[in-house]
Amino acid sequence: MRRNAKRGQVETRGGRSLLRTIAGFAAGALALLGATAFAPAADAEDAASSPHVAIAARLAGDESRVRLVLDFEREPDFELHYLENPYRAVIDLPETVFAFPEGSLQQRGLVKSIRYGNSGNARARMVFEFAAPVKMELAEAGTEAEGAIHRMVFDITIIEQEDFSAEVSTSDWPEFVDEDRAEAATPPGDTLKIVVDAGHGGIDGGAEGPAGSMEKDITLAFAESLKAALEEKDGIRVAMTRTDDSFLSLSARVRRARDEAADLLISLHADSIAVRSLRGATVYTLSDKASDAVAQSLVDQENREDAIVGASLENAPEDIAAILVDLARTETRVFSAGLAQQVITSFEGQVRLINNPLRHAGFRVLQAPDVPSVLVEMGYLSNREDEKLLNDEEWRENTAQLLAQSVENYRETILAGRR
Structure with missing residues (x-):
């Protein structure tokens, strides 16, 4: 307004x-x-x-x-x-x-x-x-x-x-x-463009659960559910970084979001961690310094995957590498934090969260300078209970709906008139 x-x-x-x-x-x-x-x-x-x-x-x-x-x-x-x-x-x-x-x-x-x-x-x-x-x-x-x-x-x-x-x-x-x-004018009908990133894929299988579940399959299934849930919302358009079992480097995912002129990037993951009892969802935003040891271990694991399959940071555009440290100080980080808080709010009481679920670390996939971005750990495949949930279609659909609602709430926060 x-x-x-x-x-x-x-x-x-x-x-x-x-x-x-x-x-x-x-x-x-x-x-x-x-x-x-x-x-x-x-x-x-x-x-x-x-x-x-x-x-x-x-x-x-x-x-x-x-x-x-x-x-x-x-x-x-x-x-x-x-x-x-x-x-x-x-x-x-x-x-x-x-x-x-x-x-x-x-x-x-x-x-x-x-x-x-x-x-x-x-x-x-x-x-x-x-x-x-x-x-x-x-x-x-x-x-x-x-x-x-x-x-x-x-x-x-x-x-x-x-x-x-x-x-x-x-x-x-x-x-x-x-x-x-003052007289109020008609609110604009602006559209929010979301890029949904299913983590891993192809040669990069990601984490593997005790029952054999592969992270790349979990994230793609969830990305498809999230895309469907978002497309039910007015004023939201959706694109995906991958729609099949194909490999994309982290820098390629960033470029895909920027090529789509995305307003938001949501990267989906379900990693493993040494603490097998740890379970629940976490939402990460970008920072040049990890908020805690768990965040640092995950960012090391995720960022290392590109090197393992031969796609190191040296292959990323110079402008992206140059601003990695400084990005955490730009206004883009503020919008990312706003979206992350909306996700946490929508999950509370509905989806199990780890302690202090809003965290930050230097994930390369979040480094687009002009695209607010969050990484959502839907759960940990290293935990048997989380693995069961991540493979449960009803849980996946319900959680995707909650995540889509958080995006809609974020959009309304941006567009709503203040009285």
Whole structure:
């Protein structure tokens, strides 16, 4: 949904073409394609000029005190203003992509309603309406997760009416227009293009279960079920990296996704691991540093397969190899994390998950600079119970439906208008 982009009126993310939205936020990475050298200084300039991304948001509290937590991919400048009749506080931001799930911020305690979106002139706003006069103070601000996330924590408490009115009187920004008065346009009918990657194939059989199941067969059967489930959804088109028992190198899978102009790549796997008791699904996004030892062992195993069959990283395009380490710092990673969280949410309570199911590692198949990508470990063939499930047609169909629903939820998050 797009609201009129006149002064101070909210222009929501849904008003931009989905393809242009994702492509725009991967512009820094795309500029590297075809290059033969890595230019970190230029990348830093691109990152500084690109929109900020709000990765996560949380609200907790009651009728007397509320805490707001916002996570950004890098530190944004902001201004805080107040309005009355009704009581409101406005966080004024640089242009921002609100990439957290739709339901992250809901009415709670003092907070009666929340609206957010771009407000034109490369700016964005978050508007909070309260049941009483309040003071909104930045309690904490700092970097988490080795520099990957900038966290801002606001404490919201009740104050006297005269104190609130004093805050309003110092909020001198006449360009503000209440976005509730803006007319909404018709949402665009953009289509999401998904590339489903059935891991392994041909000479590369992948893992083998205790009962003899081959990973390449498991992933192809699941990919076909997922393709069918996705094609039932409106606004989604699907392509597959392979439709038979053929071998594709990891770099070829990446190129296939880019050649298809994919909006998302979902790579399906069912690996083996030394810990035979470990079972359940896991969702991985790309990082140059693995989140844990299990992730590192799997990425070593997967990336080694190309070398075993004679398709080493040296055969990959120079531009892809050059940006592998830097990719984890681009906006593409943020969109990948958004999709991964949607998958975890759809699986919870329906599909068994391992502890801490959202992980990251340097999987080569996830390295496309302009295609948000996730790798889904549907289970572990090294575990007998998981092997039984992975071969169960009913389980496969139900799980494919859940995964397809997570993609649809992701699409709606990208396209939905913010109120």
